[in-house]
Amino acid sequence: MYGGDEVSAIVVDLGFHTCKAGYAGEDAPKAVFPSVVGSIDQMEVDEPASTDANSGSAGEAKASKTPETERSKGKRKLYVGSQSLGLRRDHMEVISPFKDGIVADWDIVDSIWDHAFRECLLIDPKEHPILLAEPSFNVQQQRERAVELMFEKYKVPALFLAKNAVLTSFASGRATSLVVDCGGGSTTVAPVHDGYVLQRAVASSPIGGEFLTDCLMRSLESKGIEIKPRYSFKRKEIRAGEFQTVDLDLPNTTESYELYSQRVIASDIKESVCRAPDTPYDETAYANIPMTPYELPDGQTIEIGADRFKIPNILFNPSLAQTIPGMENFSEVAPSTRGLSQMVIESINKCDVDIRRELFSSILLAGGTASMQQLKERLEKDLLEESPQAARIKVLASGNTTERRYSVWIGGSILASLGSFQQMWFSKSEYEEHGASYIQRKCP
Structure with missing residues (x-):
């Protein structure tokens, strides 16, 4: 068990579109930057940085060559962060670590986490417990890889993996809700009951x-x-x-x-x-x-x-x-892609009859795409037409678009700063004793 609540935990939400990182207990993430990186194959070109006429100021060009933005991974150099990606370079490819919603390139994830810790937050991860947000449909293999990387490379004292939908639910002060997360790469509908995602009822669509x-x-x-x-x-x-x-x-x-x-x-x-x-x-x-x-x-x-x-x-x-x-x-x-309202009804119908009424009355909109004007009103209107007459429909969305965009991170910030949560951490000693697979028990 880890009881080290004398230092602030760090909350990291690596989404398909942006990575959000910051201190637990704060209202908004300190660092927000793209989840893609620039990659230059060292075999292909000797001089990776170009100095074209529109590269920006000399100061920016100088910044691009500092260790804060470029990292060598084998035979390629990776450029991370908004400033580095904003600077055009010859032969630089823009690549994402994700494929079909799950991580396909852990080198890129490693470089993104490293950038968040060392350049954006200016911390040593050895000194802070880390809470990582993960997709509601994350698989065991992916979770264990994240655990290994955090404990083996970053030597973190403790770790916790929390599902995106659960964190969004906590951000709105609810233990039970239906979370409609319209993200960059996909839209996911996930029912949360008493702080747990009901996996069998999660619905997703590639439209983000x-x-x-x-x-x-x-x-x-x-x-x-x-x-x-x-x-x-x-x-x-x-x-x-x-x-x-x-x-x-x-x-x-x-x-x-x-x-x-x-x-x-x-x-x-x-x-x-x-x-x-x-x-x-x-x-x-x-x-x-x-x-x-x-x-x-x-x-x-x-x-x-x-x-x-x-x-x-x-x-x-x-x-x-x-x-x-x-x-x-x-x-x-994507032949079987359904519309948003159909996904909501389909997801609720897969849940126990006892909680359907509560889910219909607490539908939470989250994610960057959910910030679009009139989306809440349109979803509510469609659901009123398509759902059972006895259902009391209520779609909830923060009036503040920033809160809607960062709801997963905000939920993580609230959770990791609770005094009662400190005994929930997966500690380094537990990892050394039981191995990475123990995360399934610590963070179900």
């Missing part, structure tokens, strides 16, 4: 924030709108207040880095102008909707009309994705 961003990008491309990444041009002032955009020729930029840079802009467009429609999307009804302007980084102002409503509606009607040019094969990739 990144998928919606891709749909928006394809739709804009089909209308002849090109999103120019920030590194690919520079703006010259020719007269006071008048600028000219000059394209830069950067032949060694990888496709993955170009796509990453375009996604950053497209994601901002989505968050700025998109909102869930009050009723199911209909092409003819929204054909003459007023346009909303958005200014791209290169100074070009674009007008966005029906896409503002069509893209969010894909969450409720996945087959809409097939009507977007370039996304026609989606149904072949």
